[in-house]
Amino acid sequence: MAPTTRTILICSGKGGVGKTTLTANLGIALARLGVNTVVLDADFGLRNLDLLLGLENRIVYTAQEVLAENCRLDQALVKHKQEPNLSLLPAGNPRMLEWLKPEDMQRIATMLAEQFNYVLIDCPAGIEDGFKNAVAAAKEAIVITTPEVSAVRDADRVIGLLNTHGVKPIQLVLNRVRPKMMANQEMLAADDVTDILALPLLGLVLEDEQVIVSTNRGEPLTLSNSKTPAARAYSNIARRLQGEDIPLIDPAKEGLGLRDKMWRLMQTKIF
Amino acid sequence: MEVSDEIQRLTLPWCREAHWWDSLPAKLNQLEPRPTELDCRDWRLGCRDLQQLSELLEKTGVTLTRIHANFRETIVSAAALGYQSYLEPQQGSHTKVTSTDTQPNPNTPPRLLFHEGTLRSGDHLSAEGDVLLLGDVNPGARISAGGDVMVWGRLRGVAHAGQDGDTQAKIVALQLRPLQLRIADAVARGPEDQPQPGLAEEARIEGGTIMIEPARAKTFNS
Numbered sequence A: 001m002a003p004t005t006r007t008i009l010i011c012s013g014k015g016g017v018g019k020t021t022l023t024a025n026l027g028i029a030l031a032r033l034g035v036n037t038v039v040l041d042a043d044f045g046l047r048n049l050d051l052l053l054g055l056e057n058r059i060v061y062t063a064q065e066v067l068a069e070n071c072r073l074d075q076a077l078v079k080h081k082q083e084p085n086l087s088l089l090p091a092g093n094p095r096m097l098e099w100l101k102p103e104d105m106q107r108i109a110t111m112l113a114e115q116f117n118y119v120l121i122d123c124p125a126g127i128e129d130g131f132k133n134a135v136a137a138a139k140e141a142i143v144i145t146t147p148e149v150s151a152v153r154d155a156d157r158v159i160g161l162l163n164t165h166g167v168k169p170i171q172l173v174l175n176r177v178r179p180k181m182m183a184n185q186e187m188l189a190a191d192d193v194t195d196i197l198a199l200p201l202l203g204l205v206l207e208d209e210q211v212i213v214s215t216n217r218g219e220p221l222t223l224s225n226s227k228t229p230a231a232r233a234y235s236n237i238a239r240r241l242q243g244e245d246i247p248l249i250d251p252a253k254e255g256l257g258l259r260d261k262m263w264r265l266m267q268t269k270i271f
Numbered sequence B: 001m002e003v004s005d006e007i008q009r010l011t012l013p014w015c016r017e018a019h020w021w022d023s024l025p026a027k028l029n030q031l032e033p034r035p036t037e038l039d040c041r042d043w044r045l046g047c048r049d050l051q052q053l054s055e056l057l058e059k060t061g062v063t064l065t066r067i068h069a070n071f072r073e074t075i076v077s078a079a080a081l082g083y084q085s086y087l088e089p090q091q092g093s094h095t096k097v098t099s100t101d102t103q104p105n106p107n108t109p110p111r112l113l114f115h116e117g118t119l120r121s122g123d124h125l126s127a128e129g130d131v132l133l134l135g136d137v138n139p140g141a142r143i144s145a146g147g148d149v150m151v152w153g154r155l156r157g158v159a160h161a162g163q164d165g166d167t168q169a170k171i172v173a174l175q176l177r178p179l180q181l182r183i184a185d186a187v188a189r190g191p192e193d194q195p196q197p198g199l200a201e202e203a204r205i206e207g208g209t210i211m212i213e214p215a216r217a218k219t220f221n222s
Ligand SMILES: Nc1ncnc2c1ncn2[C@@H]1O[C@H](COP(=O)(O)OP(=O)(O)OP(=O)(O)O)[C@@H](O)[C@H]1O
Pocket: A012, A014, A015, A016, A017, A018, A019, A020, A021, A022, A043, A046, A123, A124, A125, A175, A176, A177, A205, A206, A207, A208, A209, A211, A212, A215, A230
C-alpha cells in the first residue's frame, strides 16, 4: 500500500506534442530513482505507449480484461525488463471507447494507487470523452506543449478544463524547444508561454533527434546513461517531481557549439 | 444574550452629510470586535481608501467581511482587494453581484456581473448588464456584455461590449491587447503595438469607429 501515491495526468490538448514520449521517459526516470511507478495508457484509440517502452510483445491482458474482471490486475501489468520498478498497464482495444466511463478509469487508478508510488496516465489528444475519462482518474497534471501558438492555445483550453475538474497542482513542460529559433524570435520564448498559461514550469525539453531514434528502438532515452539534452531534461523532471531543487536550463545558453561557448566565455572574461 | 456571529454593519455618511473619514472615530466606538460589513453608500472609494479603512478597523479588532456601495468604482476597488462586493442601486433593495446571479429581470437596473479568475482559451463569459472580470482574458477566450466590459487584468482574447446594440458601451482593461474588439456593431482588430506600462486603457465608439485611449477616471462613475 502506498499512502501518498501521486496520480498524474500527462496531457496537452493538441496531438503529437510529446505526451507519450514524456510518459515513457518520465516513467523510466522515476523508476531509476527507485520509486515504484506505473504508466497507464489511456489513449485507447491510438495506443503506443507499449511500443515506446519496447513492451508491445509482452502484453497478454489489458485494462479491458481487468475492468471486466476476466483477469487480476497483476496479470495485466507488464513489468519493464531492465527497470523492474516500472510497470505498464496497457490500453485495451479501441472498441473500449464505446462503453468506457469516467468511473471505470477511477476504478483502475484506485487499484493502481494501492501498489505504486506514481501513476502516470498518458492522455489522448483532444478534449472529448477520452480526455474526460482520463481526467476523472487523475489528482494532478502535467500539461505539455511546444512553443507554438496553436499548441499553447490548446494547452490553455485544457488547463481551464483541468481547473473545473479540480485537478491540482498543474505543472508545465515545454517540449521541442529550439534555442536558436528562440534567440532569433522565430519561436515563442519560454516567458511568452508561461505568461499566458500561468503555470509553474516543471521542465524544458530541447528538440533532440535522439528522441526519435530512441522511439523507433523502443528504448526510452532515460533507459541508457545517455547525456543527450532531452535525456537530461527528462531525468531532471523526475527529480523535480521528487522534490529536488534543480535549476531550469536557460535556452539561450543551450545548443551552442563548443566554439560558441568558448567565445562567450572569452567575451565575459575579457571585456 | 448577544448573538456573536450576526454580522454588524458600518454605514458611512452620505457624501453631502460629512466626510467619511471624519465620521469614523465616532462610529468606531460603537463597533464590537467581530465580522462587519461596510456600506459605502455614495462614496467613490479607491483601493487605498478601503485599505486604510480596513487597517483602521483591524486595529480595533473588527474584520471587514463584505462591502456594499452605490458606485461601481467602489465595487471595483473592493473586489480588487478580494472582498465580496454588492452593488446597491440607490433606490434601496440591493443586488448581489456574483457570477451565479444571472436571471434577467427587466425591473431592476442594469446589473454588474462579477467574475473572478482568468478566462482561458475556449471560455466565454457573457453578461446582460456590465461585466467586471478580475483576471486575464487569454487568447481564444471571449468576454461579452450588454453594457460595459471591464477587465482588471490583461485582455488578449475577444471582447464585445454593448452586444445588444448599445453604442455608448465601453471596454476597459488594465492591458488592452485583444485579438478583436466589438462595441455594438462596430468591429476592430486589436492594436499591434506594445501597451504603455501602468496605464489602463479604454475603447469606445467615436464617430462610428472604435478608438482606444488611456482610461479616464470617469469610466467607472457613469
Ligand atoms: N523533444 C523532442 N525532440 C524531438 N522529437 C520529439 C521530442 N518530443 C517528441 N518528439 C517526437 O514527436 C512525435 C510525437 O510525440 P508523441 O507521440 O510523444 O506525442 P503525443 O503527444 O503522445 O501524440 P498523440 O497526441 O498522437 O498521442 C514523435 O515522433 C516523437 O519522437
